[in-house]
Amino acid sequence: MSAPPANPPLNLTNIQGDILSGLPKKTQFYIFFDIKDVAKFRADLVKFVPIVKTVAQVLKDRDDIADHKRRGLPGLIPMVGVNIAFSHTGFQKLGIDDSTLTPLGDNDPFKIGQKRDAVTNLGDKTRSDGQPDWDEKFLKDLHGIILISGESHASIEKKKLEVEAIFHVHTPKASIQEIATIRGDVRPGDQSAHEHFGFLDGISNPQVLGFDKVFNPGPKPVDPGVVLTGETGDPAARADWAVDGSFLAFRYLFQEVPEFDQFLKKNPLAKDGDGKDLTPQEGSDLLGARTVGRWKSGAPIDVTPFKDDPALAADPRRNNDFAFQGEINSQLRCPFGAHVRKTNPRNDLEVPPAPINPIPIEKRRIMRRGVQFGPEVTREEKISGKTQHGRGLLFACYQSHIENGFQFIQQSWANSKTFPPFETQPEDPGLDPLIGQGVREMSGLDPLNEQKVLSLPDFIIPRGGEYFFSPSIKGLKNTIAKA
Numbered sequence: 001m002s003a004p005p006a007n008p009p010l011n012l013t014n015i016q017g018d019i020l021s022g023l024p025k026k027t028q029f030y031i032f033f034d035i036k037d038v039a040k041f042r043a044d045l046v047k048f049v050p051i052v053k054t055v056a057q058v059l060k061d062r063d064d065i066a067d068h069k070r071r072g073l074p075g076l077i078p079m080v081g082v083n084i085a086f087s088h089t090g091f092q093k094l095g096i097d098d099s100t101l102t103p104l105g106d107n108d109p110f111k112i113g114q115k116r117d118a119v120t121n122l123g124d125k126t127r128s129d130g131q132p133d134w135d136e137k138f139l140k141d142l143h144g145i146i147l148i149s150g151e152s153h154a155s156i157e158k159k160k161l162e163v164e165a166i167f168h169v170h171t172p173k174a175s176i177q178e179i180a181t182i183r184g185d186v187r188p189g190d191q192s193a194h195e196h197f198g199f200l201d202g203i204s205n206p207q208v209l210g211f212d213k214v215f216n217p218g219p220k221p222v223d224p225g226v227v228l229t230g231e232t233g234d235p236a237a238r239a240d241w242a243v244d245g246s247f248l249a250f251r252y253l254f255q256e257v258p259e260f261d262q263f264l265k266k267n268p269l270a271k272d273g274d275g276k277d278l279t280p281q282e283g284s285d286l287l288g289a290r291t292v293g294r295w296k297s298g299a300p301i302d303v304t305p306f307k308d309d310p311a312l313a314a315d316p317r318r319n320n321d322f323a324f325q326g327e328i329n330s331q332l333r334c335p336f337g338a339h340v341r342k343t344n345p346r347n348d349l350e351v352p353p354a355p356i357n358p359i360p361i362e363k364r365r366i367m368r369r370g371v372q373f374g375p376e377v378t379r380e381e382k383i384s385g386k387t388q389h390g391r392g393l394l395f396a397c398y399q400s401h402i403e404n405g406f407q408f409i410q411q412s413w414a415n416s417k418t419f420p421p422f423e424t425q426p427e428d429p430g431l432d433p434l435i436g437q438g439v440r441e442m443s444g445l446d447p448l449n450e451q452k453v454l455s456l457p458d459f460i461i462p463r464g465g466e467y468f469f470s471p472s473i474k475g476l477k478n479t480i481a482k483a
Helices: 037-051 055-070 088-094 109-122 153-166 257-266 280-292 339-343 379-384 406-414 472-480
Strands: 027-035 080-086 144-149 176-185 246-255 371-373 392-399 441-443 451-457 462-469
Touching: 027 080, 027 088, 027 153, 037 153, 037 472, 055 080, 080 088, 080 153, 080 406, 088 109, 088 462, 109 246, 109 406, 109 462, 144 153, 144 462, 257 280, 257 379, 280 339, 339 406, 392 462
Parallel strands: 176 371
Antiparallel strands: 027 144, 027 176, 080 144, 080 462, 246 392, 246 462, 371 392, 441 451
16 A cells, blocks of 8 residues: 655664564563662663664564565574663653653653552552552562563573673672563464464554555554654654653553453353354354454454454454444444454544544554563463463553553543443443453443443453653763763
């Protein structure tokens, strides 16, 4: 498909690689750290910046991977990528004025941090002391995060040792302290690119003007300023050092996979929307697809509502070409509350009788990254239907405004039982069945009884998180690092 008019070209050597192109990975470390000695850290950062991988370098890596595959060569190319980002408390520790990153002042989510935002806006469950019910390490003030991605455990472990040497970790001269290191791994075999529930993930990221070369049918491309600070489409005035950065929202999400599978097994749909009788397995598969809004292959149910179509899922010209058109009064093809409809409602907010949308929906888009963590479901877990080993998603997404992106999507869409807010709908759609925080009840799961409400357990449980800012290379070199 031909490209829309291009924005001015982006400086791809100035943007950290994970933001627009995603660091290539089979495995990845998320290293959370505190700054112990400011002067030493800023001096050490001078040595660290040269190993930070840019978008331009990632594109070269991806060309090399494609060439390796075309030539039919065995194995994987040794490849490592490193990026870094800082929290507001990290910038405070460094004495960096980040006021242009917090246009909402004291209410800005980046300034208050996700620990507080989880309680006041995101809806995470709380403990008796008012803190979010998180893993203890995420209740600390985290100053920064280092991402290390690669094709093998050996590669990222070697690079981690190099990073630790730069910051003198484990020595009296250490400038940072590792608070936590979490490793994520792409799932094996034919489950690669699928999250732990089994659904293909990460196939609906926005296409960015001035960066993407091919524009497939689907949602409108977005201005680069929706993802990058200081670029076209970012309405905020940024300091020079804060241009070409992006806010990274990280969430530590545990998935109750055996329980999810048991739920589908115990509640199979008896018939599809055409009245065709379904086997128990077919009924469970359809229930799962209607919960998510896509089949496990990635095929959208808005296009193929009652039967999976793997060929459609594999076709980038078709797998995002849907808009929930003609469904304002019906959940026959796709429930109003399905996860993909909640988090990207497409034409639900663009055509009458939808309410006036003060901010165009493309301004709400986020660039999703992240990776799965934890082992595959064991035989014992499958038999018992109970989770015995921690697994889930290291969720990460980039945007130029957290309050327009991740925070809004979670608070105003996923957590709202009345969203999408159609004037003529006969019932409330319910919370997002996967990530909605609160009592999860959802209508529309049975296509022949749309008003039937089904209660859903907590299949995804947040156990930590933080908001970070991923600066440009110039910002790292000229403002944050200091010899």
